[in-house]
Amino acid sequence: MRKNILLIGVGGQGTILTSKILTAGLVELGFDVKMSEIHGMSQRGGSVTTQIRYGEKIYSPNIGEGEADIIVAFERSEALRGLPFLKQGGTIIVNEREIYPLPVMTGAIAYPDNIIENLQKTVGNVLFLEADRIATELGNIRAQNIVLLGALVAFLSLDGIDWSELVGEMVPPRAKELNQKAFAAGFDFYRAHTAKA
Amino acid sequence: MKIEIMTGNEAIARGAYEASCHLAAAYPGTPSTEILENIADNYADDINSRWASNEKTALEIAAGASIGGMRALAVMKHVGVNVAADPMFTLGMTGVEGGLVIVSADDPACHSSQNEQDNRLYAPHAKLAMVEASDSQECKDYVKAAFEISEKFDIPVLFRMTTRVCHAKSLVKLSDRQEVAVRKYEGNPRKYSMLPANARVRHAKREELLVELEEYACTSPLNRIEWGKSKKIGIVTSGISYQYARDVFGDEVSYLKLGLTYPLPSKLIQSFCEDVETIYVIEENEPYLENKVRALGFACVGKDRLPLLGELNTGIVRKALTDQPDPEVYKSEISAPPRPPVLCAGCPHRGYFNALRKRKRDIVAVGDIGCYALGINEPFNGFDISICMGSGFTVPIGLAEALKKQGDQRKVFGMLGDSTFFHSGMTGLVDVVHSNANVVLCILDNDITAMTGHQANPGTARSLTGEPARVVSIEAMVRATGIEEDRLRIVNPIDQTAMDAAIDAGIKAEGPFVIITQYPCALIKEVARTFVGKYCVIDQDKCTKCKSCLRIACPAIALKDGVIQIVDRQACTACGLCMQVCKFGAISKVGE
Numbered sequence: 001m002r003k004n005i006l007l008i009g010v011g012g013q014g015t016i017l018t019s020k021i022l023t024a025g026l027v028e029l030g031f032d033v034k035m036s037e038i039h040g041m042s043q044r045g046g047s048v049t050t051q052i053r054y055g056e057k058i059y060s061p062n063i064g065e066g067e068a069d070i071i072v073a074f075e076r077s078e079a080l081r082g083l084p085f086l087k088q089g090g091t092i093i094v095n096e097r098e099i100y101p102l103p104v105m106t107g108a109i110a111y112p113d114n115i116i117e118n119l120q121k122t123v124g125n126v127l128f129l130e131a132d133r134i135a136t137e138l139g140n141i142r143a144q145n146i147v148l149l150g151a152l153v154a155f156l157s158l159d160g161i162d163w164s165e166l167v168g169e170m171v172p173p174r175a176k177e178l179n180q181k182a183f184a185a186g187f188d189f190y191r192a193h194t195a196k197a
Numbered sequence: 198m199k200i201e202i203m204t205g206n207e208a209i210a211r212g213a214y215e216a217s218c219h220l221a222a223a224y225p226g227t228p229s230t231e232i233l234e235n236i237a238d239n240y241a242d243d244i245n246s247r248w249a250s251n252e253k254t255a256l257e258i259a260a261g262a263s264i265g266g267m268r269a270l271a272v273m274k275h276v277g278v279n280v281a282a283d284p285m286f287t288l289g290m291t292g293v294e295g296g297l298v299i300v301s302a303d304d305p306a307c308h309s310s311q312n313e314q315d316n317r318l319y320a321p322h323a324k325l326a327m328v329e330a331s332d333s334q335e336c337k338d339y340v341k342a343a344f345e346i347s348e349k350f351d352i353p354v355l356f357r358m359t360t361r362v363c364h365a366k367s368l369v370k371l372s373d374r375q376e377v378a379v380r381k382y383e384g385n386p387r388k389y390s391m392l393p394a395n396a397r398v399r400h401a402k403r404e405e406l407l408v409e410l411e412e413y414a415c416t417s418p419l420n421r422i423e424w425g426k427s428k429k430i431g432i433v434t435s436g437i438s439y440q441y442a443r444d445v446f447g448d449e450v451s452y453l454k455l456g457l458t459y460p461l462p463s464k465l466i467q468s469f470c471e472d473v474e475t476i477y478v479i480e481e482n483e484p485y486l487e488n489k490v491r492a493l494g495f496a497c498v499g500k501d502r503l504p505l506l507g508e509l510n511t512g513i514v515r516k517a518l519t520d521q522p523d524p525e526v527y528k529s530e531i532s533a534p535p536r537p538p539v540l541c542a543g544c545p546h547r548g549y550f551n552a553l554r555k556r557k558r559d560i561v562a563v564g565d566i567g568c569y570a571l572g573i574n575e576p577f578n579g580f581d582i583s584i585c586m587g588s589g590f591t592v593p594i595g596l597a598e599a600l601k602k603q604g605d606q607r608k609v610f611g612m613l614g615d616s617t618f619f620h621s622g623m624t625g626l627v628d629v630v631h632s633n634a635n636v637v638l639c640i641l642d643n644d645i646t647a648m649t650g651h652q653a654n655p656g657t658a659r660s661l662t663g664e665p666a667r668v669v670s671i672e673a674m675v676r677a678t679g680i681e682e683d684r685l686r687i688v689n690p691i692d693q694t695a696m697d698a699a700i701d702a703g704i705k706a707e708g709p710f711v712i713i714t715q716y717p718c719a720l721i722k723e724v725a726r727t728f729v730g731k732y733c734v735i736d737q738d739k740c741t742k743c744k745s746c747l748r749i750a751c752p753a754i755a756l757k758d759g760v761i762q763i764v765d766r767q768a769c770t771a772c773g774l775c776m777q778v779c780k781f782g783a784i785s786k787v788g789e
């Protein structure tokens with residue numbers, strides 16, 4: 001068994017912390033784990049990706065096109081950028097959040113409409129998640145990444161460790177409760193979604 | 198035994214600690230930067246670590262420690278090795294006392310670099326031993342081995358990494374630190390004073406030791422053969438390429454996985470190549486291993502099918518060397534909007550570029566490497582030329598002569614940041630002053646080395662390890678070169694009146710003129726704290742939608758839902774640049 005996960009978002013959205021918590025959990029579960037990310041311009045509002053692979057034995061730390069079992073897009077249009085990496089039959093979780101890149105802000109180009117409809121047309125398994133709204137309601141939009149993590153862990157059926165405790169250990173102490181709630185919200189959202197389907 | 202998941206950079210730091218490295222020096226540069234940061238954060242009690250002002254000084258500091266008996270580490274990105282090449286080549290002749298390891302972090306595909314260069318070629322050229330790791334465990338283990346090789350064969354070791362090894366995480370088994378004492382300094386002028394008579398002797402000695410080292414490389418555990426189910430295909434590889442090869446071919450083929458890659462183990466390569474039917478050489482960039490295999494008289498598949506440019510990955514290797522089909526890929530009817538990196542909200546460089554743009558017709562600008570490199574993009578198109586660190590102050594000298602010769606009246610401006618000034622801008626300033634060059638030099642001082650993630654530099658009041666440090670004054674240095682009061686402007690770049698006046702004075706001046714902009718990077722934590730709760734607002738009754746404020750390309754301002762608005766109050770620092778460009782007084786600050 002080998003699983004490939006791609007996280008894609010915009011600098012500052014917390015993809016790096018998300019992948020840290022996820023990989024810590026995977027290590028605790030006894031998997032061989034590799035993770036690859038490109039730093040550099042991430043703080044300057046560029047697109048950021050993190051690739052995580054786990055299984056019995058992992059060689060390459062990065063994922064090629066058509067190889068990701070699941071993509072988590074932290075920003076709506078970034079889902080389109082990540083799409084070529086998705087394996088046939090793979091799942092894509094999309095955060096509702098829109099962050100305008102500069103050419104859109106200045107009006108030079110338009111932000112694409114109907115992203116979700118388009119994805120649904122192309123890919124079977126699309127889960128649209130209002131992680132930003134859920135996190136805001138829980139107290140701080142910055143916990144949106146942990147809402148997405150909850151959904152991802154539910155998708156991967158990674159039972160056997162206390163994820164909530166792990167989240168609590170790995171976020172700043174004052175944000176512990178908020179993030180644990182955020183994790184649970186994402187987790188439950190995914191379970192409820194699949195129960196319906 | 199404790200197992201941790203670590204990046205290659207974290208593992209290098211850990212390996213240095215376990216190997217009892219005593220001193221580490223570096224100049225930051227992606228993808229190498231976190232190595233020293235990790236050493237400072239986690240092993241400060243055992244390893245004396247510091248930022249140097251450039252890679253040459255970093256290597257020389259490490260060399261001094263090594264000659265003095267310490268185990269020493271110097272760390273840099275690939276282009277940093279070019280800067281450090283002068284001492285590095287001669288250290289290849291002198292050899293070492295305490296082990297000396299030089300980390301070169303290469304960046305195939307130029308993720309965050311101004312060029313693509315394969316630093317493996319430095320090892321034979323400078324006559325250094327070379328080690329390459331393919332994952333984090335090897336990073337840690339091989340650093341320890343590198344220190345031992347360095348001492349045993351009296352040679353500096355080039356530890357060659359690439360972006361994917363530096364920044365990928367994998368599992369690492371930790372060990373304890375094995376104390377190695379600092380060797381007593383005896384002094385050995387004949388070995389370490391490289392005058393011609395001594396240098397000739399050392400060169401002969403180096404050649405002897407390289408023969409011994411190659412013998413060792415043939416049996417070293419860093420070079421291993423992994424026999425697979427068949428000997429039909431034999432793969433010769435090193436570094437991250439090994440992982441891609443493994444992903445594609447699994448246990449079906451056999452591998453010669455090389456970790457000690459200079460001197461290359463001829464006998465080992467020969468015996469492996471004789472044992473297999475077809476040889477594939479899988480490596481990124483230059484045909485370094487391939488040339489060796491061919492020189493030993495074996496035909497092989499290599500760069501004839503694999504690309505010379507950029508990185509490899511599993512897909513590229515699969516496509517080039519097998520007839521397995523590419524995986525199918527989803528395509529959507531719409532595509533993602535481009536998301537270029539931009540100057541942050543509150544960035545002082547924006548004020549500089551906005552003012553520069555107003556005088557575009559009178560100026561030819563030369564840039565440099567740093568956050569201000571983003572000023573080349575729309576809407577500023579802030580400079581024409583950018584070569585390497587420091588060149589922002591020296592290329593203008595020659596360019597101004599060229600323009601003069603063809604009657605082009607425009608004034609040449611050069612720009613670089615505070616860290617770059619200390620790195621290699623100071624000497625350019627001296628050239629400008631001494632040759633009375635008719636150029637304007639701009640030092641964009643934001644109090645930090647921002648581009649690589651906020652490292653201290655000689656202008657910062659703290660060191661790598663967080664201790665208070667003496668600040669070297671850029672202004673005092675500029676004045677010391679002989680720049681008089683009327684040839685110097687020190688301005689807040691956000692203040693457009695002052696900035697415009699400084700640029701105009703620079704255009705009018707005859708001979709050297711210096712502008713220092715002073716305003717801190719908005720991402721510095723202590724600075725960011727002062728912005729909390731402050732932001733700008735746009736009065737929609739006064740806004741005429743002229744879009745002047747959008748033309749400063751601030752990520753906090755956008756045209757959204759038909760109105761121009763501050764879309765990101767958290768990012769907005771209320772720097773006030775947009776207020777100055779608004780002719781209708783529609784923008785004001787809140788929260789002051």
Ligand SMILES: Cc1ncc(C[n+]2csc(CCOP(=O)(O)OP(=O)(O)O)c2C)c(N)n1
Nearest residue numbers: 226277566567568614615616617646647648
């Ligand atoms: C020889 C060399 N070493 C290191 C780097 C990596 N690097 C790029 S820009 C930069 C520093 C920029 O700092 P500064 O000049 O203060 O400008 P800022 O980014 O703060 O605006 C560094 C270290 C490089 N490109 N070349």
